[in-house]
Amino acid sequence: MQKENVAKFLLACLLMFVSISSQAFTAKEPQEGGDAKVNTEEEIKDYIDHHLADSHYVNFFSDGETGAHYGFSLPVILWDDGVKVFSSGKFHHGEDLAVIDGQHYRLYHSKIYKTDAEGTITYGENGFPSNERPLDFSITKNVLYMLVVSILMLLVFGGLARQYKNRKVPKGSGRVLEPLVLYVRDEIAKPNIGKNYRKYTGFLLTVFFFIWILNLLGMTPLGVNVTGNIAVTMALALITFFIVQFSGNKDYWKHIFWMPGVPVPMKIILAPIEVLGMFTKPFALMIRLFANMTAGHVIIMTLLGLIVVFQNWIAGPAFFGFTIFISIIELLVAFLQAYIFTLLSALYIGMAVEEHDDHHPADNEDIPVV
Amino acid sequence: MEALNLDLIGAGLIIIGAGFGLGKIGSAAMEGIARQPEAAGKIQTAMIIIAALLEGVAFAALFAV
Numbered sequence: 001m002q003k004e005n006v007a008k009f010l011l012a013c014l015l016m017f018v019s020i021s022s023q024a025f026t027a028k029e030p031q032e033g034g035d036a037k038v039n040t041e042e043e044i045k046d047y048i049d050h051h052l053a054d055s056h057y058v059n060f061f062s063d064g065e066t067g068a069h070y071g072f073s074l075p076v077i078l079w080d081d082g083v084k085v086f087s088s089g090k091f092h093h094g095e096d097l098a099v100i101d102g103q104h105y106r107l108y109h110s111k112i113y114k115t116d117a118e119g120t121i122t123y124g125e126n127g128f129p130s131n132e133r134p135l136d137f138s139i140t141k142n143v144l145y146m147l148v149v150s151i152l153m154l155l156v157f158g159g160l161a162r163q164y165k166n167r168k169v170p171k172g173s174g175r176v177l178e179p180l181v182l183y184v185r186d187e188i189a190k191p192n193i194g195k196n197y198r199k200y201t202g203f204l205l206t207v208f209f210f211i212w213i214l215n216l217l218g219m220t221p222l223g224v225n226v227t228g229n230i231a232v233t234m235a236l237a238l239i240t241f242f243i244v245q246f247s248g249n250k251d252y253w254k255h256i257f258w259m260p261g262v263p264v265p266m267k268i269i270l271a272p273i274e275v276l277g278m279f280t281k282p283f284a285l286m287i288r289l290f291a292n293m294t295a296g297h298v299i300i301m302t303l304l305g306l307i308v309v310f311q312n313w314i315a316g317p318a319f320f321g322f323t324i325f326i327s328i329i330e331l332l333v334a335f336l337q338a339y340i341f342t343l344l345s346a347l348y349i350g351m352a353v354e355e356h357d358d359h360h361p362a363d364n365e366d367i368p369v370v
Numbered sequence: 371m372e373a374l375n376l377d378l379i380g381a382g383l384i385i386i387g388a389g390f391g392l393g394k395i396g397s398a399a400m401e402g403i404a405r406q407p408e409a410a411g412k413i414q415t416a417m418i419i420i421a422a423l424l425e426g427v428a429f430a431a432l433f434a435v
Contacts, residue, residue, distance in 0.1 A: 187415075284423070284426035284430075287426060287429050287430055287433065288422060288425060288426050288429060291429035291432065291433060292425075292429075336418075339418075340418065340419075340422045343415070343418070343419065343422075344419070344422065347419070
């Protein structure tokens with residue numbers, strides 16, 4: 001009975017595979033014949049790349065046939081012999097040149113270059129444009145969503161904090177947020193940092209909710225990919241790095257440069273490794289968050305793209321199901337990555353501030369339960 | 371035949387290693403929880419920390435390619 005089911009399942013899988021691959025083959029053929037039709041795979045790749053990159057527009061969706069974009073333009077702020085502020089609508093999605101104070105700017109692959117009146121882009125030896133680039137402080141898509149989340153957090157958590165003046169139990173959305181705040185304080189900050197945990201709880205709470213809300217926004221169809229941008233995660237990791245270095249006590253620095261209980265030749269060998277370790281920890285924080293979120297977005301978009309590539313009645317529902325499955329995993333990952341980032345930050349801060357005697361807790365001392 | 375891309379093979383090897391390591395972490399944590407269910411929370415936290423550190427290595431390999 002069991003064997004029969006397995007055989008049936010295998011047969012179904014085989015049939016599915018055959019039908020998918022045959023369908024895929026027929027779908028490819030007209031493109032190879034020099035048809036004017038666009039290459040679907042290339043288009044999907046462009047679409048994914050475009051989603052992952054930062055942009056000067058908020059684009060909800062585009063009409064492929066008419067070429068119309070539905071969304072809105074964002075302000076461009078350039079530093080180029082003085083501040084220049086204008087709307088990114090002047091670029092018309094890279095089709096037009098923006099002329100500001102007699103200077104021509106061109107939007108090319110989401111980056112702004114200075115060009116001549118014809119908008120010529122010259123290429124350097126490495127194949128990248130060699131045009132001069134003004135310093136770009138624009139409110140891009142990522143900046144916009146970070147500002148939105150910051151203001152949202154300020155309002156929601158400020159409101160939650162104010163409620164405690166008059167009442168012991170918060171009402172409304174505070175009832176959901178209070179346990180989360182307590183969770184970060186009691187399960188992340190307290191056990192890992194030690195007795196000075198209050199000083200760092202504010203940072204840990206901020207970074208936890210900031211990453212979590214942005215990760216969750218990435219699961220909405222708004223096209224948000226803020227935590228999947230390496231510059232954003234680098235900024236977050238740098239904050240952790242500086243907090244750790246500036247709160248490091250005597251013991252922390254001693255354990256890096258002249259660790260006790262180690263023979264002198266070994267100290268000389270170990271010190272550079274420990275110094276390197278100072279930098280690899282925040283570097284790993286940066287890469288972990290960036291890679292996890294980018295990978296999640298790429299997987300979901302690729303699965304959705306496969307529906308368009310195969311265009312048949314078996315692959316469509318199958319990849320739709322896969323997408324839902326991965327989306328549920330991504331919801332978990334969104335929380336997990338915020339948790340890991342906060343937890344590891346707390347661990348690193350804990351390493352920097354722990355007192356020397358904390359290395360050997362007495363047997364009767366209460367070890368905090370995680 | 372095209373030249374073999376050794377970068378990709380190296381990244382693949384690292385990911386096989388990372389997968390093996392994650393499996394070992396998971397199995398050890400499961401055994402620990404089965405032996406001492408009351409320590410499940412503590413074991414879980416330690417497991418996630420180690421898994422995250424290991425994941426960092428795997429991702430570094432992926433992005434080095």
